[in-house]
Amino acid sequence: MTETVARTEDALDYGAASGTVFDIGYQRYAGRREGRGRSRVAVFKDGFRTALGFGRGARAKVLPWFFIGVLSAIGLVMAIVAGAANRLGGPGTAERAGLPSHSDFYSFASIILFVFAAVVAPELLCPDRRNRVISLYLVRPLSGSDYILSRWAAFLVVMLAAVWLPQFILFFGLSMGDPDPVAYLRAHWLDIPRFLASGAAMAAYTTTLAMLTASFTTRRAYASVFLVGLFIITAPFTVGLAEEIKGPAGPWVSMFNLTNIPVHVNDVIFGEASEITEDAPARTLGSAMLVAWYFLWTLGPGAVLWWRYRRLSP
């Protein structure tokens, strides 16, 4: 008995210190149990790793890193173009020439962000239900709500990285491209909280819609195709229909352009219209309505997603 206890304590000490795997055979565990909090963190961590393909083969890494690379490249190109203009034409040339900046980034990148969410988010939910691993989660100290909130948070963090990284690249590029970087920072430091808030709105919206869609199928491909179709089809359809209808119904039809919903919030935060929303009839409904509509389309699907998993049993 004494020997067993000693061996357990040794394993605990060494294991905690170095993470080394000891081959001492099965034995009773007398160490710390961290409960529900650890369970949530474990599901979150696994979701984060799955989304970025960590710990998996090269194929699993291709798609997420391709999209993150493309988004970063857009930020980099914008920074190079604006920086070159400022260097050649003097400070403020890019702004005066109307070259795209932070407020325009999401209007360019939104469709790529939607496709990224459509392709990657289902990987966090569909295989667990297809392989019925979910039944093993739900018999542990974890509720259905814990599971889905942890998975949602994991993908939200990935999305935040995808939306903020290019903006930071752009900000760094614009600062360094300006002949007087300090003056640029003084004049434009408010862009940082603005793009952080705008990016968070974009990430929360796309994450929630993508996760909700993934919760209805066990096949990742079905969820991805449906989501891409939803974003790509609703845009031209609602734009065309709003132009046809005109009158007071036009702006409301325009509100159903799912691609524009978070971009309208971006416009409200930056106080100016983006490339893709400047002609949108929905803008006539006012900022409060556009923000409320955004929350409806984020919190509503979020509530449905939570409700679906709350009542799930293996």
Added chain:
Amino acid sequence: MASGEPLLAVEHLTKHFGDVVALNDVTFSISDGITGILGENGAGKSTAIKILLGLLQPTSGTASVLGRNASQSVAVRARVGYMPEHDCLPTQTSAAEFLTHMAEVSGLPPAMARTRAADTLRHVGLFEERYRAIGGYSTGMKQRVKLGQSLVHDPAFVFLDEPTAGLDPAGREDMLTLIRKTHREFGISVLFSSHLMADIERTCDRIIVLQDGRLVQSGEVGQFTRETETVFIEVDSNRPELAAALEKRGVAVTVERSGLTIEGPDESVYDHVRDALVEARAPLRRMAPRRRALTELFDRADDIASTNGVA
């Protein structure tokens, strides 16, 4: 949990799914050891396990696990393990990574989770294969991974739902040995659901028999088999005369096509058999004690039901 208190207890447990009665006023308790829960498909075994795991709310009655109300305590699941009957494993993950993750989800710190995963995989016989993707495993290996994930966090109690399903005879024997070892060497109590009587008979200390959602029998496995112990006698000729001679001596005999069966004999019956064989001039071919299989529990349950007028 106070010592002496049962590990699991259900009282007047009833569960309805619409008009279907899955469990009907079931009461039992389980202490340390390996307990078999036996019943045909649809008898209510899985429903009982899900209620004990807190995954289903009972329509009425109570279920407690390790002294806590199962449906009101998510935390109690940190101390129980569950091996489902159905497939429940990821295909692209290695067994080592999967068990480590499951240990963490059960609340173990990451470093200990890794150590426990390696130890558990050794226990279930998959140590050499632990870095291979589970999708490439055989059925027997997948069953071992399922057992491993139910043990990796060192539960006080483990629910095994049809653990031998889909296994060949050798794999089945290995799995039963592993289950016995899990209790005898590590003291983890087991509730083992099966519709295979032989598995229950060979592995369990106690048995609970469910039929159509009702509890029809419960007690020590040895007690059931003792109750149904018989002696089988086969003779070359004069079987009716032998039966008559035995009945004359007060021995209850059942005449079968291939011989005679004496129910629940005590030591004195062998003297009566010897005398009756001489009297009936019946040449003895074979006489052997025989234990009835647990299958007969269902026949007896049916008899009880028909006697009570239950359809």
